[in-house]
Every structure is written in C-alpha cells, then in structure tokens.
Amino acid sequence: MNLILALIKRDLTLTLRQGGGAGTALGFFLCVVVLLPIGIGPDQALLARIAPGALWISLLLSVLLSADRIYQQDYEDGSLDVMTMGPVPFEIVALAKSVAHWLSTSLPLAIAAPILGFLVNLEPAAILPLAIAMVVGSIALSLIASIGAAVTVGLRRGGLLVSILVLPLYVPVLIFGLSASQPNAAPGLTAASLLILVAIALAGLVVSPLASAAALRSYLK
Amino acid sequence: MQFLANPTRFLRIANAVLPYVWAITVALFAVGLYGALVTAPPDYQQGETVRIMYVHVPAAWMALFVYTVMALASAVAAIFRHPLADVAAKTAAPIGAVFCFLSLATGSLWGKPMWGAWWVWDARLTSMFVLMLLYIGYMAIWAAIEEPHRAAMVARVVALVGFINIPIVKFSVDWWNSLHQPASVFRMGGPTIAGPMLWPLLVMGLAYALLFLALHLTAMRAEIAARKIRQIQIAEIGDR
Amino acid sequence: MDFSANHIGFVIASYALSVVFLASLVITTLGRDRKLRAEAERLDTQRKKARA
Numbered sequence: 001m002n003l004i005l006a007l008i009k010r011d012l013t014l015t016l017r018q019g020g021g022a023g024t025a026l027g028f029f030l031c032v033v034v035l036l037p038i039g040i041g042p043d044q045a046l047l048a049r050i051a052p053g054a055l056w057i058s059l060l061l062s063v064l065l066s067a068d069r070i071y072q073q074d075y076e077d078g079s080l081d082v083m084t085m086g087p088v089p090f091e092i093v094a095l096a097k098s099v100a101h102w103l104s105t106s107l108p109l110a111i112a113a114p115i116l117g118f119l120v121n122l123e124p125a126a127i128l129p130l131a132i133a134m135v136v137g138s139i140a141l142s143l144i145a146s147i148g149a150a151v152t153v154g155l156r157r158g159g160l161l162v163s164i165l166v167l168p169l170y171v172p173v174l175i176f177g178l179s180a181s182q183p184n185a186a187p188g189l190t191a192a193s194l195l196i197l198v199a200i201a202l203a204g205l206v207v208s209p210l211a212s213a214a215a216l217r218s219y220l221k
Numbered sequence: 222m223q224f225l226a227n228p229t230r231f232l233r234i235a236n237a238v239l240p241y242v243w244a245i246t247v248a249l250f251a252v253g254l255y256g257a258l259v260t261a262p263p264d265y266q267q268g269e270t271v272r273i274m275y276v277h278v279p280a281a282w283m284a285l286f287v288y289t290v291m292a293l294a295s296a297v298a299a300i301f302r303h304p305l306a307d308v309a310a311k312t313a314a315p316i317g318a319v320f321c322f323l324s325l326a327t328g329s330l331w332g333k334p335m336w337g338a339w340w341v342w343d344a345r346l347t348s349m350f351v352l353m354l355l356y357i358g359y360m361a362i363w364a365a366i367e368e369p370h371r372a373a374m375v376a377r378v379v380a381l382v383g384f385i386n387i388p389i390v391k392f393s394v395d396w397w398n399s400l401h402q403p404a405s406v407f408r409m410g411g412p413t414i415a416g417p418m419l420w421p422l423l424v425m426g427l428a429y430a431l432l433f434l435a436l437h438l439t440a441m442r443a444e445i446a447a448r449k450i451r452q453i454q455i456a457e458i459g460d461r
Numbered sequence: 462m463d464f465s466a467n468h469i470g471f472v473i474a475s476y477a478l479s480v481v482f483l484a485s486l487v488i489t490t491l492g493r494d495r496k497l498r499a500e501a502e503r504l505d506t507q508r509k510k511a512r513a
Contacts, residue, residue: 151378157365161365167351171394207382211381214378
C-alpha cells in the first residue's frame with residue numbers, strides 16, 4: 001500500500017514540477033469555453049441550452065489531450081521496465097498511474113468546469129449536478145485515457161490513433177454524464193444516469209488496469 | 222479449437238473446403254438476388270426502396286458477427302496463445318470493416334428518400350458508426366506496430382476492450398435517443414415481415430455469411446503464407 | 462422490379478455500391494492469397510536447393 005502511495009506521489013510530483021500537467025489541459029479547457037460563445041454568438045438562451053454539453057465535450061477533449069503523458073515518459077526513460085520487476089503487481093502500477101492522472105488533470109478540470117460554466121451561461125440549478133457528474137465521470141475518463149495511452153505508448157505518432165481508439169469508449173461516458181447533469185429532467189432520471197455513470201467508472205476500475213498492463217507489457221518485452 | 226490450432230492441419234482443411242464454400246456462396250447469392258430483385262413484392266409504404274434492405278440488413282448483421290468472431294479469436298489468442306487465433310482476428314477485421322461500411326452507406330442511401338436526410342443521429346446509426354471506429358482503430362494498431370508478435374498482443378487488448386464496449390454503447394445510445402427523440406423514426410424491416418420478403422432476406426444473410434467464411438479462410442491462408450515468407454527471410458539473414 | 466418507380470436510383474446505387482465493394486474485396490483477397498503463396502513456395506524451394 002505504501003508503495004502504491006509512493007508511486008502516486010511520485011507521478012504527482014513529476015507533473016507538478018514539470019509544469020504542463022493540469023496546466024495544459026486547463027488552458028485548453030479555457031480556450032474552448034471562451035472561444036465557443038465567440039464562435040456561435042452571444043445568444044444567452046442558446047448558450048444556456050448547450051452549456052452542459054459544451055462543458056462535457058471540453059472536459060473529454062482536455063483529458064484526451066493529456067492522455068499520452070500517463071506512460072510516455074516512464075516508457076522512454078525505462079522507469080516502466082523497472083516497475084514491471086518491482087514487488088507491486090503491474091496492473092496496480094497502471095492503476096496508480098491512472099489515479100495520479102486523475103488527481104493531477106481530470107479532477108481539477110472537473111472542479112473547474114462548473115465554475116467556468118458562468119462564461120457559457122450555465123443555469124445555477126445545473127451547477128451541483130454537473131459538478132457531481134463530472135467528478136464521477138472524470139474517474140472513468142482517466143481510466144479510459146490510460147488504456148488509450150498504454151496501447152499507443154511505443155508508437156511515434158500515436159496521437160491520431162489514441163483519438164480513434166478512445167472515442168468509442170468516451171461515447172457512453174458523455175451520454176450518461178450529460179444526462180446526469182440535467183437538473184430539470186424527469187424525476188429519477190438524473191439519479192439513474194448518475195448511478196450508471198458510477199457503474200461505468202467501477203467497470204473501468206477493473207478493466208482499465210488489466211488492459212493497460214497487458215498492452216504495456218507487450219511493448220516492454 | 223485445439224484441432225484447428227495446428228497451421229498445417231488448418232491449411233489442409235481450408236484447401237479442401239474452400240472450393241465448396243465459394244460454390245455455395247455463389248449459388249446462395251444467385252438465389253438471394255433473384256428473390257430480392259424479382260420475386261419479392263415492393264412495400265406498400267416504401268415502394269421499391271425496400272429492396273435496399275436485402276443488401277443493407279445482411280451487411281449490418283455481418284458487421285456485428287465479424288466483430289464477435291474477432292473478439293472470440295482474440296480471447297482464444299490471449300488465453301491459449303495460439304498464433305493462428307491472432308491470424309484469424311487480424312484477417313477478419315478488414316472484411317468486417319467493409320461490411321460495416323456497406324451497411325452505413327446503403328443505410329444512408331435508404332435514409333435519403335425515406336427520412337429526407339443522408340444521415341440521422343438515430344440509435345442504430347450511431348452504434349454502427351462507433352462499430353466502424355472500432356474496426357478502424359483495430360486495423361490501425363496492426364498497421365502501426367511493425368513487430369508482428371507485439372502488434373498481436375496489443376491488438377488483442379484493443380479487440381477485447383472494444384467488445385466489452387459495444388453493448389455499453391448500444392445501451393447508452395438507446396438511452397440518449399429516448400431522451401432526444403421521443404417519436405421513433407420509421408424503422409427498416411421490423412418484426413412483422415411477410416414471407417415473400419423474409420426468405421430473400423434470410424438467403425441473402427446466409428450468402429453474406431458464407432462469403433465471409435470464404436474470404437476469411439482465404440485471407441488466413443494468405444496471412445500464413447506471409448508469415449512463412451517472413452520467417453524464411455529472417456532465417457536467411459541469420460544464415461549469412 | 463419496377464425501374465420507373467420513385468427513388469429507383471437509390472436502390473440501384475446501393476446494389477452497385479455493395480457489388481463494387483464486395484467484388485473488390487474478393488479480388489484483392491484472392492490476389493493477395495495467390496501472390497503470397499507463390500512467393501512462399503518459391504522461397505521454400507530456393508532454400509531447399511541451397512541446402513542440398
């Protein structure tokens with residue numbers, strides 16, 4: 001357990017010291033949220049209608065943008081090779097790195113999103129459900145990003161491939177995330193969507209470390 | 222499975238079976254197309270446009286079926302480490318992608334006169350589109366990784382994760398569709414389909430399935446030859 | 462089949478598209494199979510000759 005915490009702490013320190021990290025993703029997020037109203041016009045009613053969707057899509061894309069940083073550096077400098085031989089099962093290593101990515105990138109974005117929602121005229125009643133849904137959804141997003149990053153870690157031009165591979169996995173998260181962020185939907189619908197979102201995150205918690213570790217191992221051999 | 226795992230035995234069986242499979246495929250297509258274009262009546266609502274169904278629905282069935290084959294082969298490869306299973310998964314993907322593309326394209330050609338739009342974000346269309354992306358991603362992995370053994374291992378992960386994802390996407394897209402589109406769009410076919418229209422559809426479905434079998438066996442045979450060439454070339458470099 | 466029906470172009474187009482794609486898939490698959498097996502055969506005999 002201490003070893004796992006040490007792994008997470010190491011990754012967090014690395015991203016924080018190197019800058020970038022959450023910064024790049026947050027900057028991208030801000031760009032989308034600012035450019036969107038400029039692109040589609042300042043109509044308040046229209047903005048309010050598309051605000052949750054726009055925020056979710058920005059979150060998805062920002063996490064996707066930062067996905068390759070989960071394993072890339074450790075693969076290139078050989079740290080991952082060492083970790084396969086360590087006492088911690090490699091699946092747990094993959095999980096720890098996903099958790100670090102979540103803490104350093106997805107979670108800050110999920111917290112910042114409802115606040116930035118003011119820029120796109122998000123209705124106040126939607127702030128709380130959106131925040132809850134995004135925190136849960138961001139777990140799933142980081143876990144999915146981990147699979148995409150692991151599968152393409154040894155490729156020089158993995159960028160396009162990550163998008164194609166990750167997009168189908170993002171679709172359910174977006175749908176249920178969005179449906180859990182609607183404050184004035186039919187009663188019970190928001191709660192049900194949130195529960196399904198939790199289920200997706202939990203499923204990701206099982207599948208993602210297994211898949212990521214298997215993909216990474218094939219590159220390390 | 223164990224019986225077919227030996228490549229030599231597989232090749233012997235494939236060589237023996239293939240001519241018959243091709244012959245049956247051609248015969249089924251002849252019967253199916255005759256039924257679809259000649260004997261099947263035009264629909265009272267859709268008119269002649271209903272005939273698109275006979276090429277569209279089998280393609281969609283096969284797109285799903287081929288991905289299932291791919292995922293099963295990947296699972297067998299991951300569990301039993303049979304190299305032939307990787308060959309089966311790899312060669313199935315392009316065939317499935319063509320079926321998937323055809324189901325999307327013919328669906329679009331049906332949708333334009335019926336719905337008035339080439340593309341509608343309907344639940345089925347969206348799931349099919351996602352399936353197409355899964356095929357593309359899977360093939361891209363094989364293309365991007367040079368070393369075949371490594372490519373096979375990564376591709377297994379991609380195929381299996383995608384397979385888990387398909388039902389989730391289907392479920393989520395249905396959910397999303399019910400939120401955004403309360404009135405259902407006019408669906409193709411439907412459960413109550415009359416006999417004169419049903420049998421050509423089933424024959425065409427069978428013809429597509431046998432076409433897949435024939436193509437898949439041929440492509441696997443070619444892939445085995447490709448690996449043999451690679452082995453010989455590597456051995457020659459070693460000899461020098 | 463009635464060739465003067467409404468939207469008949471869409472029906473013909475979808476059949477044509479299916480035929481073109483499936484036929485080219487069959488041709489490329491058969492071509493690849495033939496080429497690769499001939500190549501493997503050639504290399505194999507060449508190698509056996511070199512050994513003998």
